[in-house]
Amino acid sequence: NAGVTQTPKFRILKIGQSMTLxxxxxxxxxxxxxxxxxxxxxxxLIYYSVGAGITDKGEVPNGYNVSRSTTEDFPLRLExxxxxxxxxxxxxxxxxxxxxxxxxxxxRLTVL
Amino acid sequence: GQNIDQPTEMTATEGAIVQxxxxxxxxxxxxxxxxxxxxxxxxxxxxxxxxDGLEEKGRFSSFLSRSKGYSYxxxxxxxxxxxxxxxxxxxxxxxxxxxxxxxxxxxxP
Numbered sequence: 001n002a003g004v005t006q007t008p009k010f011r012i013l014k015i016g017q018s019m020t021l022x023x024x025x026x027x028x029x030x031x032x033x034x035x036x037x038x039x040x041x042x043x044x045l046i047y048y049s050v051g052a053g054i055t056d057k058g059e060v061p062n063g064y065n066v067s068r069s070t071t072e073d074f075p076l077r078l079e080x081x082x083x084x085x086x087x088x089x090x091x092x093x094x095x096x097x098x099x100x101x102x103x104x105x106x107x108r109l110t111v112l
Numbered sequence: 113g114q115n116i117d118q119p120t121e122m123t124a125t126e127g128a129i130v131q132x133x134x135x136x137x138x139x140x141x142x143x144x145x146x147x148x149x150x151x152x153x154x155x156x157x158x159x160x161x162x163x164d165g166l167e168e169k170g171r172f173s174s175f176l177s178r179s180k181g182y183s184y185x186x187x188x189x190x191x192x193x194x195x196x197x198x199x200x201x202x203x204x205x206x207x208x209x210x211x212x213x214x215x216x217x218x219x220x221p
Contacts, residue, residue: 041214042212043211101145101147103155
């Protein structure tokens with residue numbers, strides 16, 4: 001039981017490049033979330049999903065896209081990377097109702 | 113609007129007790145969570161309150177007052193490994209999760 005896994009762990013992008021951050025969970029949880037965390041700051045919600053085929057914007061969605069074709073996978077897409085997207089990205093999953101979130105280890109992204 | 117406030121940084125002594133406060137404003141309320149985050153790592157769940165009162169889990173306790181929009185995390189018998197950031201998260205309406213900026217706790221010997 002791996003919980004929530006994220007790949008890659010680290011990535012350096014050039015301005016304008018695109019990439020997909022992968023997130024997979026094996027807990028069969030319906031709710032999944034993508035956050036970014038800038039140094040010394042809290043978590044900002046980018047996108048979330050309440051089940052396969054259903055996604056919605058969070059607090060800071062601009063510059064990102066998501067899809068949720070299966071319960072297990074919730075990839076985050078950056079189309080035109082910008083230096084402002086340099087951050088640590090966390091994916092999480094949780095069960096129905098008010099419930100604890102299980103986080104992946106994070107992806108540290110630098111855009112130069 | 114929706115907002116969560118907590119102090120930026122606190123310092124405490126090993127073996128002592130520390131209380132980290134969190135005030136919140138959310139549209140709808142489904143619970144308040146506390147997470148611990150060590151530097152360079154992902155947050156991990158500590159405790160959860162949905163009803164008023166105190167929830168105790170070993171050295172850690174969390175309190176909630178819904179009428180006052182207020183919660184605190186109480187850490188007893190502080191250990192050096194408790195040096196971390198403590199994040200307050202509120203479950204609002206429409207699946208929206210609102211996070212505080214985190215309180216960095218520094219433990220001194």
